[in-house]
Amino acid sequence: MPELVVPTVGLHGAWLDAHDEWGPGVHEDGFGLRPSDEVRSPDGFAAWVRRLTGQADPATPLDAGQAPCTHRWIVEDDRVLGGIALRHELHVAGHIGYGIRPSARRRGLATWALGRMLGEARTLGLDRVLIVCAADNVASARTIERHRGVLEDVRDTELGPARRYWVSL
Numbered sequence: 637m638p639e640l641v642v643p644t645v646g647l648h649g650a651w652l653d654a655h656d657e658w659g660p661g662v663h664e665d666g667f668g669l670r671p672s673d674e675v676r677s678p679d680g681f682a683a684w685v686r687r688l689t690g691q692a693d694p695a696t697p698l699d700a701g702q703a704p705c706t707h708r709w710i711v712e713d714d715r716v717l718g719g720i721a722l723r724h725e726l727h728v729a730g731h732i733g734y735g736i737r738p739s740a741r742r743r744g745l746a747t748w749a750l751g752r753m754l755g756e757a758r759t760l761g762l763d764r765v766l767i768v769c770a771a772d773n774v775a776s777a778r779t780i781e782r783h784r785g786v787l788e789d790v791r792d793t794e795l796g797p798a799r800r801y802w803v804s805l
Contacts, residue, residue, distance in 0.1 A: 638717060638745060640708040640752050643688045647709065647716055648681050654716040654737045665735035666719035668707050703727065706756055710736070710749050720749045722756050722765075728793075730800070731757065731765035746779045754783060757805055764804045771797035 641647075655675065668688050674680030690696035691705040698704070704724035710717045718736035723729075732753055736745050750767075757765050769776035771790050777799055785801035792798075 638710055638712040638748065640720070640749060641711050643685045643707050643709055645678070645682050645685050647711065647714070648678060650711070650714055650716045651681075651709070652676070654718075657737050657739060658735075665733045666707075666721050667709075667735065668705065668719075668721055706753075708749070708753070710740075710745055715740075717745055718749065720746075720753050722753045722760075724760055724762075726766060730768035731762070732767050741775070746776070747782050750779055750783055754803060754805060762805060764802050767801045767803060768798050769801075770795070771799050773799075777801075 652675070668691070669675070669684075673684045673687075675684050687699070687702075688705075688707040691698065691702060691707065694704070706722040706724070707719065708721075709719050716737070717740040718734065720732065720734040723731050723733075732750065734746055734749060734753075754765070766788075767780050767785060769780065780799075780801045780803070783803055785803045788800040788802055790797055790799050
């Protein structure tokens, strides 16, 4: 049974396995990974995990350009299957971003994790959230629609056309 867990250094090897499955680059939505993050070494990974967990802690000062955000990893049997992030404030990429590693797709994990994070959004006091996905990402669009996402529009972005959905909480 999958669970949402707070990012932890204890899953370094499992996270790297998921990262390697995605292939080169920084494109795992929901992980908060930046091009400057060095995640291969234990020290670099620990620094990245500290940044992620600090973004959810109101007592932790944020770096310039950072906004409050709750990160969770989707884990099953000590395997990192994906990640999901809830941005506490409206962001151009929406409030919630998520990604599932290729070998774990088509199991309903994104739908399950999104439902859990919508609950977290309610706890934060949000009354609706924006979720954005690539216009051609039919699986993600269906995931959002399963949670009563209402399509606002499709817009051109720097990453290409994107669907913008609002989910009322």
